[in-house]
Amino acid sequence: MPSRALPSPSPANLPPSTHHETTTRISPPLISAAVGLSLFFTLSLCFCKSNRKRRSSAAVVSSSTPPQKPPLQEFSYSTLRRATASFSPENKLGQGGFGSVFRGDLPRSSIGGSVVAVKVMDSGSLQGEREFQNELLFAGKLDSPRVVSVVGFSRDRKRRRLALVYEMMENGNLQDALLHRKAPELTEWKRRFRVAVDVARGIEHLHGLNPPVIHGDLKPSNVLLDRGFNAKIADFGLARVRSEQVTVTVNDESNDVESVMTNTTESNFEFADQSPVSVCKVNESPETTATSVSVSPEMEVKRNGKEMENRDWWWKQEGGGGGGGGKVEDYVTQWIGSEVKKEWIAETSEAASLSSAKMEKKKSSKRLEWWLSLDEEDKKTKKKKNRRMVREWWKDEYRKKKKKNTLESEFQSDDVSSSNSITSSSIDWWLDGLSGEQWRARRKNSRDSAKSCGVSSTPSMRGTMCYVAPECCGANNIDDVSEKCDVYSYGVLLLVLVSGRRPLDVSGPASEIIQRANLMSWARKLARGGRLGELVDEKLQCLDQEQAVLCIKVALQCLQRSPVSRPSMKDVLGMLTGAMSPPELPRELSPSPQSQFPFKTRRKQRR
Numbered sequence: 255m256p257s258r259a260l261p262s263p264s265p266a267n268l269p270p271s272t273h274h275e276t277t278t279r280i281s282p283p284l285i286s287a288a289v290g291l292s293l294f295f296t297l298s299l300c301f302c303k304s305n306r307k308r309r310s311s312a313a314v315v316s317s318s319t320p321p322q323k324p325p326l327q328e329f330s331y332s333t334l335r336r337a338t339a340s341f342s343p344e345n346k347l348g349q350g351g352f353g354s355v356f357r358g359d360l361p362r363s364s365i366g367g368s369v370v371a372v373k374v375m376d377s378g379s380l381q382g383e384r385e386f387q388n389e390l391l392f393a394g395k396l397d398s399p400r401v402v403s404v405v406g407f408s409r410d411r412k413r414r415r416l417a418l419v420y421e422m423m424e425n426g427n428l429q430d431a432l433l434h435r436k437a438p439e440l441t442e443w444k445r446r447f448r449v450a451v452d453v454a455r456g457i458e459h460l461h462g463l464n465p466p467v468i469h470g471d472l473k474p475s476n477v478l479l480d481r482g483f484n485a486k487i488a489d490f491g492l493a494r495v496r497s498e499q500v501t502v503t504v505n506d507e508s509n510d511v512e513s514v515m516t517n518t519t520e521s522n523f524e525f526a527d528q529s530p531v532s533v534c535k536v537n538e539s540p541e542t543t544a545t546s547v548s549v550s551p552e553m554e555v556k557r558n559g560k561e562m563e564n565r566d567w568w569w570k571q572e573g574g575g576g577g578g579g580g581k582v583e584d585y586v587t588q589w590i591g592s593e594v595k596k597e598w599i600a601e602t603s604e605a606a607s608l609s610s611a612k613m614e615k616k617k618s619s620k621r622l623e624w625w626l627s628l629d630e631e632d633k634k635t636k637k638k639k640n641r642r643m644v645r646e647w648w649k650d651e652y653r654k655k656k657k658k659n660t661l662e663s664e665f666q667s668d669d670v671s672s673s674n675s676i677t678s679s680s681i682d683w684w685l686d687g688l689s690g691e692q693w694r695a696r697r698k699n700s701r702d703s704a705k706s707c708g709v710s711s712t713p714s715m716r717g718t719m720c721y722v723a724p725e726c727c728g729a730n731n732i733d734d735v736s737e738k739c740d741v742y743s744y745g746v747l748l749l750v751l752v753s754g755r756r757p758l759d760v761s762g763p764a765s766e767i768i769q770r771a772n773l774m775s776w777a778r779k780l781a782r783g784g785r786l787g788e789l790v791d792e793k794l795q796c797l798d799q800e801q802a803v804l805c806i807k808v809a810l811q812c813l814q815r816s817p818v819s820r821p822s823m824k825d826v827l828g829m830l831t832g833a834m835s836p837p838e839l840p841r842e843l844s845p846s847p848q849s850q851f852p853f854k855t856r857r858k859q860r861r
């Protein structure tokens with residue numbers, strides 16, 4: 255049967271009234287729904303597409319160019335004055351070498367939130383101005399969670415008033431928190447270790463930039479802690495970009511420096527303008543010339559034929575074998591300066607030397623008496639019998655003498671200057687290792703003298719006593735300043751973190767003051783004796799001994815005299831985080847092997 259097609263309802267078939275009714279009853283909702291739906295779909299499709307596009311383009315941007323730091327805001331001086339309640343003492347956070355830092359409450363509309371730290375340069379300081387500009391130049395460009403960010407600045411050229419506005423670091427600097435015991439939280443080992451890693455990360459970031467940035471003044475007072483005790487690096491007043499690429503090959507066998515490839519490059523950073531709003535440009539193609547030279551470590555010290563007089567004392571300190579006389583007590587009094595009560599040193603050392611001399615005299619005369627008491631026959635028989643005893647005695651003597659010599663030579667070698675050439679300024683400089691305030695106060699009085707060393711007003715003098723690397727101290731030759739200077743300073747900072755002591759510290763039991771006064775020497779001594787654990791701060795809670803010893807080993811690697819022997823900051827970070835195998839102690843610091851005293855072998859043979 256043929257199927258019957260249903261008659262399509264044609265408007266003609268429908269009564270006009272019905273047709274009208276249907277269209278008016280069904281069409282509007284249907285049409286509007288359809289239109290709405292299609293509109294919705296097309297719109298959402300478009301949105302998805304554009305979103306995908308935006309996301310992919312953002313990914314391209316982020317992979318090719320680093321996120322741009324928002325431009326620094328220029329504040330009027332009056333805004334900062336209002337924010338700090340006219341730089342009131344109650345708002346003072348600290349005092350630096352060239353200015354004071356105040357807590358400031360900025361109006362909500364300003365960039366950088368409401369609470370900031372405002373560093374105001376003391377007026378009239380040329381060196382201060384230079385540092386401020388340098389700081390602005392670097393900090394304004396650096397963008398890392400491990401670097402204290404600069405929010406803005408204020409300048410009044412006429413009155414030479416400069417101010418820098420930073421993000422607020424609620425827990426202040428590491429020097430106060432750790433060494434002045436202002437933050438009990440830092441007795442927790444985990445926190446301290448995290449600070450160590452944070453700082454390593456920050457420095458590694460700086461060194462990883464192109465061209466690498468050298469901080470040049472790494473020390474606890476330049477490490478600031480935020481509310482959660484995350485550490486950030488501050489104070490770029492002495493920072494610089496490395497202008498020279500030095501690759502050094504070290505012959506593993508002889509530990510000699512074999513060759514040095516020097517690529518003299520123009521700095522990629524261009525200091526277009528030395529005003530506080532200097533522009534930092536990056537050159538696209540720096541011209542490079544390469545020269546190959548052979549140097550010995552000796553040459554490295556006296557590069558370009560320059561005798562580093564200012565550095566001599568430091569080389570001695572680093573165990574460079576500086577001679578010179580000077581007794582231990584002279585050395586300590588000179589070295590520790592006013593921190594040590596001279597009378598005490600004189601009294602105790604004199605008393606100690608007197609009593610030990612008396613004891614020795616007594617012992618010797620007893621032995622002599624005993625020897626003389628023997629008649630010839632007895633002597634012959636007893637000689638044989640007692641040979642061992644005599645040998646033991648000599649052996650004892652030998653050991654004592656050796657110990658005394660090493661102790662003295664170590665102190666002499668650690669000496670700032672065993673001669674009279676020690677200047678009051680270099681004492682000042684040492685004092686910074688004891689207490690930053692003393693140095694700051696002194697430096698404030700002679701603002702335009704050098705930032706460091708206190709020996710010359712050359713701005714290339716960089717770093718702070720005890721933290722500055724030997725090759726950077728008094729480095730008029732900029733070739734000597736490399737990332738390894740920061741590595742050295744980091745080594746000192748790491749020891750300070752683990753031990754909770756200053757690099758120069760005269761606290762502790764009287765009998766151990768001399769031994770422990772120089773943190774670096776003490777660490778080396780403990781390493782040789784295989785007793786590194788003794789350096790760890792006794793006040794630490796929840797200590798991970800293994801991690802603490804690892805830190806000391808890393809520090810000793812960083813503190814090596816020769817910059818080429820020091821690890822890179824990347825390696826330091828790798829060792830600390832476990833990404834790299836833990837370090838060995840530098841060869842010369844490995845615990846000494848069994849004594850090579852000849853009697854021992856003979857005795858063994860006899861047995």
Ligand SMILES: Nc1ncnc2c1ncn2[C@@H]1O[C@H](COP(=O)(O)OP(=O)(O)OP(=O)(O)O)[C@@H](O)[C@H]1O
Pocket residue numbers: 347348349350351352353354355371373402420421422423424426427475476478488489694
């Ligand atoms: N962003 C900040 N947040 C909180 N406190 C700060 C901030 N910046 C600096 N301070 C405090 O102010 C002190 C002085 O800082 P400043 O950078 O001027 O000097 P410094 O680094 O201690 O010394 P110098 O400049 O002589 O090396 C710091 O030690 C710190 O306690």
